[in-house]
Amino acid sequence: MELDISTHVSGQIWKLEVSEGEMVSKEQIICIVECMKMEIPIVAAESGHLKCWHVSEQDSVIEGQSIGVLVKGV
Amino acid sequence: MVWDNEINELKQRQKLSKNQGGKESVSKHHAKGRLTIRERIDKLLDAKTFDEVGSGAGVPIYDAKDKLEDFQPANFVLGFGEIGSRKVIVGGEDFTLKGGSPNPAGLRKSVYAEHLALQYKIPLIRLHEGGGGAVGGTSQNKNHRPLGEPVFSISRFQPLAQTLGVIPVVTAALGPVAGLPASRLVASHFSIMTKNAAVLIAGPQVVKRALGKELSKEELGGPEVHLKSGVINNLAEDEEDAFYQIKRFLSFLPDNAWQRPKRIISSDSPNRFADELSSIVPKSSRQPFQMRKIINHIVDLDRGVTTFFEIGAKFGPSLITGLARLDGHSVAVIANDCMHYAGSMTASAAQKLRRFIDFCNSFHLPVISLIDEPGFMIGAESESEGTIRYGTEAISAVMQSRVPWASVQIHKAFGVAAQAHFGPQAYVLSWPSAKSGALPVEGGVAVAFSREIAAADDPAKRQRELEEMLATSQSPFPKSEGFSVHELIDPKETRVKLVNWLNLAVNAQTDTPEPFYFSMRP
Numbered sequence: 001m002e003l004d005i006s007t008h009v010s011g012q013i014w015k016l017e018v019s020e021g022e023m024v025s026k027e028q029i030i031c032i033v034e035c036m037k038m039e040i041p042i043v044a045a046e047s048g049h050l051k052c053w054h055v056s057e058q059d060s061v062i063e064g065q066s067i068g069v070l071v072k073g074v
Numbered sequence: 075m076v077w078d079n080e081i082n083e084l085k086q087r088q089k090l091s092k093n094q095g096g097k098e099s100v101s102k103h104h105a106k107g108r109l110t111i112r113e114r115i116d117k118l119l120d121a122k123t124f125d126e127v128g129s130g131a132g133v134p135i136y137d138a139k140d141k142l143e144d145f146q147p148a149n150f151v152l153g154f155g156e157i158g159s160r161k162v163i164v165g166g167e168d169f170t171l172k173g174g175s176p177n178p179a180g181l182r183k184s185v186y187a188e189h190l191a192l193q194y195k196i197p198l199i200r201l202h203e204g205g206g207g208a209v210g211g212t213s214q215n216k217n218h219r220p221l222g223e224p225v226f227s228i229s230r231f232q233p234l235a236q237t238l239g240v241i242p243v244v245t246a247a248l249g250p251v252a253g254l255p256a257s258r259l260v261a262s263h264f265s266i267m268t269k270n271a272a273v274l275i276a277g278p279q280v281v282k283r284a285l286g287k288e289l290s291k292e293e294l295g296g297p298e299v300h301l302k303s304g305v306i307n308n309l310a311e312d313e314e315d316a317f318y319q320i321k322r323f324l325s326f327l328p329d330n331a332w333q334r335p336k337r338i339i340s341s342d343s344p345n346r347f348a349d350e351l352s353s354i355v356p357k358s359s360r361q362p363f364q365m366r367k368i369i370n371h372i373v374d375l376d377r378g379v380t381t382f383f384e385i386g387a388k389f390g391p392s393l394i395t396g397l398a399r400l401d402g403h404s405v406a407v408i409a410n411d412c413m414h415y416a417g418s419m420t421a422s423a424a425q426k427l428r429r430f431i432d433f434c435n436s437f438h439l440p441v442i443s444l445i446d447e448p449g450f451m452i453g454a455e456s457e458s459e460g461t462i463r464y465g466t467e468a469i470s471a472v473m474q475s476r477v478p479w480a481s482v483q484i485h486k487a488f489g490v491a492a493q494a495h496f497g498p499q500a501y502v503l504s505w506p507s508a509k510s511g512a513l514p515v516e517g518g519v520a521v522a523f524s525r526e527i528a529a530a531d532d533p534a535k536r537q538r539e540l541e542e543m544l545a546t547s548q549s550p551f552p553k554s555e556g557f558s559v560h561e562l563i564d565p566k567e568t569r570v571k572l573v574n575w576l577n578l579a580v581n582a583q584t585d586t587p588e589p590f591y592f593s594m595r596p
Contacts, residue, residue: 008391008413008414009413009414009415010415035415035416036415036416036418036448036451037359037360037416037514037516038359038360038361038362038412038416039360039361039362040362040413041362
């Protein structure tokens with residue numbers, strides 16, 4: 001099952017912590033958004049693998065924006 | 075018996091009125107996964123405590139021989155009941171009759187709900203589902219001209235406005251709620267909606283005609299929209315969950331503004347230390363932390379489960395608001411969430427704070443304020459939302475507050491917005507991780523020392539030096555030396571300190587509780 005990854009804060013993509021195709025576990029930090037000089041982690045909602053990112057590091061994002069796709073399951 | 079015939083008719087009418095909109099209408103309603111208003115009331119209240127008011131209001135239908143054939147009841151069910159052996163008033167539209175859009179008796183009963191609550195001074199719960207009035211008025215006789223209310227009548231919105239200052243009002247949207255019921259829905263201290271509910275000023279057809287936009291009921295007023303708009307405080311998984319949350323919310327409150335919340339016996343130790351708190355805030359100010367974890371370490375645990383009940387998490391999310399127990403006392407908790415805009419005060423967070431503080435004052439709830447405030451949110455969007463006005467309004471509400479207040483400086487406390495976290499005569503504790511001042515060093519130095527930095531041989535180096543120098547002045551130690559805080563503490567002692575303070579503060583309340591009134595604000 002494909003899950004949309006969205007950011008709950010506006011800011012700038014500071015780090016994409018996993019690459020496309022990489023396995024992730026539930027609650028793992030997969031991306032960090034910089035907002036108001038703070039590093040806000042975006043965590044994986046489920047275990048699975050990262051299908052793709054829609055954004056690159058340094059991109060500006062807004063609250064609720066879809067930033068990637070996670071595939072649930074192994 | 076003398077009155078047998080009349081008593082029989084009375085019983086028959088009562089029986090018929092319980093049929094609500096008829097079998098077909100009720101099963102259609104069930105098929106949508108919704109309960110009827112009578113089922114809702116039964117599930118919400120303690121068993122067999124519903125004491126109906128106005129069950130006979132409606133229209134009898136007689137056959138050709140003048141024998142009672144049917145009875146169309148008012149489509150608003152109202153009455154007294156008990157929740158945890160405590161008296162409440164409960165009411166709600168009957169969606170199975172005219173889709174909840176008021177029939178004449180239904181309108182009278184619905185308007186009366188607030189009168190009843192004001193008279194008996196007990197909490198009011200309204201379970202809403204239905205639309206407002208029709209264009210042709212509520213009369214069933216289409217030949218009747220809508221005459222309107224007489225000039226001497228009291229507006230139905232007058233008691234609606236009065237209730238909020240004197241009795242707890244809780245509302246739920248358990249299906250589509252539009253027009254007048256939507257307005258009544260927000261006239262409450264706590265509002266909740268189920269996943270399949272929608273709250274609308276006007277539905278899709280009206281919107282299409284007026285604005286030419288095709289939007290579904292959910293797009294206009296589903297949970298996604300209204301949890302963020304602030305119209306609705308909390309989402310309920312289903313109706314059972316809605317009733318559970320309503321009971322939880324009410325459990326923290328007194329019956330009315332002339333009473334204080336009742337203390338319960340807490341099973342949690344007042345002397346419990348929370349070791350984890352001593353390392354919960356990271357040294358780097360760029361690293362966020364979980365404020366909700368801090369709250370849960372401080373408030374009472376009930377058989378291992380937190381007593382913290384969060385209200386309105388999605389609206390103004392940089393500020394957390396909720397109710398909890400501390401050594402058995404009801405308390406209100408406000409805390410910044412650095413996961414959203416670093417915890418800064420946005421226009422919506424300010425509105426949330428102002429409303430919550432007024433609520434605390436109305437029902438005499440002591441406030442525990444956990445501070446990580448970087449200041450008002452900055453930038454073009456924030457300016458255009460009028461953040462400075464809403465923020466200053468919130469600060470004024472805090473300054474007018476009359477409840478006991480304790481403030482714990484967890485991390486940041488910067489700028490004007492920091493003032494929104496200290497009520498009058500607040501008991502102030504500080505953690506070693508606290509930082510305070512007019513501006514965070516990172517931004518402030520660049521502004522205040524711009525010439526000096528520009529003139530330096532190595533501007534970046536000079537800026538760093540200045541930042542390090544000033545960071546020392548923002549440390550909590552000088553504040554402690556200057557007696558600007560009551561105590562600088564090891565974070566693990568926070569619960570113990572707050573419990574001691576709260577018992578003293580509650581003991582010192584000698585005035586008689588009464589409704590809270592305030593003057594104009596910015």
